[in-house]
Amino acid sequence: MSKPASPYQPIPVTLEKVSQETSNIKTFWLRPAQPVPFRTGQFVELTVPGLGEAPFTPSSSPAVADRMEITIMKAGTVTDCLHSLKAGAQLGVRGPYGKGYPMDEFYGKELLILGGGVGLAPLRSLLYQIFEDLDKFPRVMLLYGAKSPTDLVYAGQLEEWAKRDKKLEVLVTVDAAANGWKGNVGVVTTLLRKIKLNLAQTSAVVCGPPIMMKFATLELVQTGLGKDRIYLSMEKNMSCGLGKCGHCRLGPYYICEDGPVFTYDKIEAIAGLWE
Amino acid sequence: MVLAETLYYLSESGLAELLDKLSHDNRVYLCAGEELEYRIAPAEASGPGPWRFSAVRAVEPLKSLLFAARQDVSSLSPVPQVILGAKACDLASLRIMDHVFLGGDFQDPDYKARRDNLLIISGDCTDAKDVCFCTFLGAKPYPESGYDLNLSPLSGGYVVQVGSDKGTGLIESNSGLFQPAKQDQLAQRDKNRADLTAKVERQVKAGGLTFQDRLDKLVGRGSPDVELWTRNASTCVECGACNFICPTCHCFLLSDMEDRSGFKRFRNWDSCQYKNFARVAGGANQRPRRAQRLHTRFEKKFKFFPDRLGQIACTGCGRCVEACLGKIDMREVLKELAR
Ligand SMILES: Cc1cc2nc3c(=O)[nH]c(=O)nc-3n(C[C@H](O)[C@H](O)[C@H](O)COP(=O)(O)OP(=O)(O)OC[C@H]3O[C@@H](n4cnc5c(N)ncnc54)[C@H](O)[C@@H]3O)c2cc1C
Ligand code: SF4
Ligand code: SF4
Ligand code: FES
Numbered sequence: 001m002s003k004p005a006s007p008y009q010p011i012p013v014t015l016e017k018v019s020q021e022t023s024n025i026k027t028f029w030l031r032p033a034q035p036v037p038f039r040t041g042q043f044v045e046l047t048v049p050g051l052g053e054a055p056f057t058p059s060s061s062p063a064v065a066d067r068m069e070i071t072i073m074k075a076g077t078v079t080d081c082l083h084s085l086k087a088g089a090q091l092g093v094r095g096p097y098g099k100g101y102p103m104d105e106f107y108g109k110e111l112l113i114l115g116g117g118v119g120l121a122p123l124r125s126l127l128y129q130i131f132e133d134l135d136k137f138p139r140v141m142l143l144y145g146a147k148s149p150t151d152l153v154y155a156g157q158l159e160e161w162a163k164r165d166k167k168l169e170v171l172v173t174v175d176a177a178a179n180g181w182k183g184n185v186g187v188v189t190t191l192l193r194k195i196k197l198n199l200a201q202t203s204a205v206v207c208g209p210p211i212m213m214k215f216a217t218l219e220l221v222q223t224g225l226g227k228d229r230i231y232l233s234m235e236k237n238m239s240c241g242l243g244k245c246g247h248c249r250l251g252p253y254y255i256c257e258d259g260p261v262f263t264y265d266k267i268e269a270i271a272g273l274w275e
Numbered sequence: 276m277v278l279a280e281t282l283y284y285l286s287e288s289g290l291a292e293l294l295d296k297l298s299h300d301n302r303v304y305l306c307a308g309e310e311l312e313y314r315i316a317p318a319e320a321s322g323p324g325p326w327r328f329s330a331v332r333a334v335e336p337l338k339s340l341l342f343a344a345r346q347d348v349s350s351l352s353p354v355p356q357v358i359l360g361a362k363a364c365d366l367a368s369l370r371i372m373d374h375v376f377l378g379g380d381f382q383d384p385d386y387k388a389r390r391d392n393l394l395i396i397s398g399d400c401t402d403a404k405d406v407c408f409c410t411f412l413g414a415k416p417y418p419e420s421g422y423d424l425n426l427s428p429l430s431g432g433y434v435v436q437v438g439s440d441k442g443t444g445l446i447e448s449n450s451g452l453f454q455p456a457k458q459d460q461l462a463q464r465d466k467n468r469a470d471l472t473a474k475v476e477r478q479v480k481a482g483g484l485t486f487q488d489r490l491d492k493l494v495g496r497g498s499p500d501v502e503l504w505t506r507n508a509s510t511c512v513e514c515g516a517c518n519f520i521c522p523t524c525h526c527f528l529l530s531d532m533e534d535r536s537g538f539k540r541f542r543n544w545d546s547c548q549y550k551n552f553a554r555v556a557g558g559a560n561q562r563p564r565r566a567q568r569l570h571t572r573f574e575k576k577f578k579f580f581p582d583r584l585g586q587i588a589c590t591g592c593g594r595c596v597e598a599c600l601g602k603i604d605m606r607e608v609l610k611e612l613a614r
Contacts, residue, residue: 007381008348008529008540050533075556210559236561237553239528239545242381246526246547249575250561252582257379271499272561 007242010047010092011036013068017087021153022146024074025118026083027059032093035065040129041100041122041233041261045241046070046082047092054078055238057260058096059121061128068093071121071153097241098260101126101205101231103133109203110139112195114216116188116208117146120153122233123207127161137167141195145173145188145212149181169195188212189219199224205261207233214274217264227265234259234267283446283453284460286432287327293445293452294318297357301394304340306333306360311404315339315358327428328360330402332592336522337365338372341389344519346542348529353388361397364409364590366421368522371580371588375525385542394441397422398433399468403475406593408606410475411484414591417468427464434464484606486613490577490587493612499562499570507608508565510601515546517572517595517603523580523588526552547571573608 017029036044040062047053054076060069074083085091111130115123123142130140142161146152152172162170171191173184184191188208204225206216213232220230234255239245243257251270253259267273285293294303303318306329313329315337340356376386399417400407409416418425423442426433434456437443446453518524528545531538545552548568553561562568580588589605596604 006348006384008542047531049538050531052531053529079556235555237555243379244375244381244383244525245528245545246575247528247545247552249571249579251574252579272567275559275561275563 007094008240010045010053010094013046013091013093015085015087015089015091016067018085021071022151024083025071025151025153026074027069027071027153028082028085030068030070030091030093031066032068036068036093036096037065038062038068038096039100040103040125042096042098043122043241043256043260044068044070044093044095044097045238046078047094048078048081048085049090049092051081052078053092053094055097055241055256057122057125057233059124061132062125063128063132071118071124073118095241097256099258101129101261103129106130106203106205107133107136109137110198110201111137111141112197112202112204113140113142114188114204114206114208115142115144116212116216117151118153119208119212119233120144123205124154124157126205131164134165134167138201139167139169141169141171143171143173143188143191143195145175145186145191145208147175149174149178149183171195187215189216192219192223197223197225203229203231205231210235210274221264227268228263230264231261232264232267233261281437281443281446282456282461283435283437284432284456285426285435285453289452290426290433291326293449294357294359296449297394301355301357303357303359306358306362306398308333311402313360318359328398328426329362331400331404331407332362332364332594333360334594336520336592336594337361337368338522338525340393341369341372341386342376342525342527342544343385344544346385348385348540348542351385351388353392355392355394356389357394357396359396359398361395361418361422362400363397363415363418364407364592365522366395366397366418367414367586367590368592369421370586371523371584372525374584383542394445395422395424397425399425399427399464400471401428401467403471403478404593404597405478406596407475407591408479408482408484408593409591410472411479411606412587412589412591415468416471416475427467429460429463429467434460482606483610486610488613490609490612491581493609494570494573494577499567499574500564503608503611504566504570505564507603507611508569511548511565511569511603512600513546513548513550513565514600515544515548516598516600518546518548519544520594520598522590522592522594523576547575569603569608 013030013032016031019027043055043057045053056070058068059071177185236248239247241256243254248255305318306313308314313333315333315335376383397418422438425436526545527542530541576588
């Protein structure tokens with residue numbers, strides 16, 4: 001099967017499996033009619049036929065092109081419908097779009113990864129990529145926070161990763177503890193106090209809700225990390241994903257085309273950055 | 276090779292004959308109609324020639340032939356089209372549209388098919404609307420590029436300038452209709468052009484558009500929340516007319532539906548002045564206030580496109596000035612910015 005003639009048209013995908021992550025987040029296991037190779041951090045537009053589409057970053061390994069996992073929070077029209085679907089449903093996907101994570105800039109760095117809520121989805125794909133070339137990283141720190149213990153995505157995997165390699169430090173926190181929670185309590189930035197950063201060697205990658213990204217960024221800057229070493233996944237309304245529809249404009253950039261990952265120095269002055 | 280400097284003379288009846296021929300395999304549109312309120316309409320509607328095309332740009336922007344208000348993205352309809360009488364400001368707008376829809380990593384197939392199938396016979400303006408301010412933006416009221424043929428009206432006929440290979444081809448296959456232009460015809464054309472340019476310049480000056488400041492600097496200065504934007508946006512009723520009528524506004528929204536024939540996807544004009552244009556799930560919005568949205572329209576035209584493309588995305592056509600229900604006047608806002 002060849003690609004559709006129009007870049008606005010998706011290729012068919014079959015929903016093979018759905019797994020529940022939290023009360024409002026599910027992971028969708030997709031099999032596209034033809035492979036959709038992507039680089040970590042790139043995103044796709046996922047179509048519910050006849051209803052609409054929305055942008056998502058695959059949470060699976062970029063080393064796998066014939067399958068794709070996407071972890072999705074229920075948030076509105078398209079995502080509500082996705083959450084009602086069962087294995088076997090027919091969907092559509094187009095992409096990948098955007099530049100993704102600049103792996104070349106990360107190699108050799110102590111990488112500090114900060115995630116909040118469903119923001120761990122694109123970061124999981126990044127982690128899979130990092131696992132592919134772990135020898136290129138002296139140190140990887142994953143700091144992840146969610147509202148409560150039941151809001152943690154990939155809970156089982158978080159434990160696995162913590163034991164996986166000495167280079168890999170995994171710290172998890174929740175805003176509000178519940179019965180039986182023995183771990184950290186507090187917003188994700190409080191975890192920064194629990195690790196010792198070698199600022200000169202460190203780059204940070206941040207993905208999560210706007211408020212979390214804002215405070216994490218400000219705190220990292222205050223700690224002394226260079227603004228050009230803070231990589232942010234920006235999220236604004238999107239329609240085309242192709243740099244044409246104008247929806248995702250953030251100052252001089254189209255997030256879909258020039259991003260979605262930007263270093264903070266490039267965008268800090270833009271009005272409405274965190275809104 | 277493009278014979279860009281090749282000049283001919285075409286009589287009014289010669290033009291009627293040419294269009295008649297073209298109408299066999301093209302849909303021919305004219306900018307014609309009532310005094311200063313010209314429309315882009317199918318040539319059949321204008322009756323038999325000879326007629327003269329519009330003195331100024333039409334009410335509707337040229338984009339309406341290339342970028343439909345609502346387009347099924349899966350169906351291509353590349354009907355060969357001819358536009359007669361497009362003006363310099365229309366051609367300037369196509370440079371923006373071409374950049375958006377043909378540039379970058381992806382091309383819009385519908386736009387491309389229509390663009391490739393559009394023959395542009397443009398024309399010099401012979402008058403100006405009171406809202407025209409093209410010369411303020413460094414443009415001229417006569418086309419300098421972007422056309423296949425350009426016609427400069429004289430009494431009884433036109434000086435024809437060739438602007439593309441397509442234009443050359445048209446002259447070659449209709450060589451009987453074109454005579455070499457004479458010196459006095461060229462002199463008359465140049466005088467008409469200079470006179471009208473002076474008229475627009477006088478009008479621009481009388482309107483107070485006299486400052487030399489760089490517009491990107493002006494628009495980039497200060498926050499979208501300053502008083503100037505709030506006050507000017509206070510009469511905006513979010514109708515979107517400024518965007519829809521603007522020849523360079525290209526924003527759109529994809530929408531899906533299902534009917535008996537299956538799933539459909541449409542590309543629909545959208546407006547950055549609508550409150551929900553930038554809204555995301557959960558309710559966050561980069562530009563919840565009208566002031567921010569008015570600012571974004573200026574920023575897109577006077578800063579974003581100059582940064583990306585080196586060209587302002589305003590042609591000075593004045594359409595938005597005429598269309599705005601809130602009486603927001605682009606020229607007045609620019610003047611205030613420069614103050
Ligand atoms: C690059 C990128 C990657 C993303 N990755 C993920 C992910 O991995 N997992 C996840 O759960 N969410 C992700 N999102 C957010 C997700 O796109 C929105 O939650 C989703 O668009 C909501 O659509 P809806 O139809 O359910 O909501 P509605 O509020 O009904 O939205 C209607 C339409 O507006 C647009 N829209 C609304 N919210 C957003 C938004 N936040 N960003 C962009 N467009 C929006 C979409 O086109 C959407 O279909 C990502 C967003 C971007 C921009
Ligand atoms: S902004 Fe107004 S004056 Fe400028 S090109 Fe658009 S409609 Fe014409
Ligand atoms: S035309 Fe005027 S009233 Fe309508 S959206 Fe534009 S600025 Fe607002
Ligand atoms: S989503 Fe359309 S331009 Fe970025």
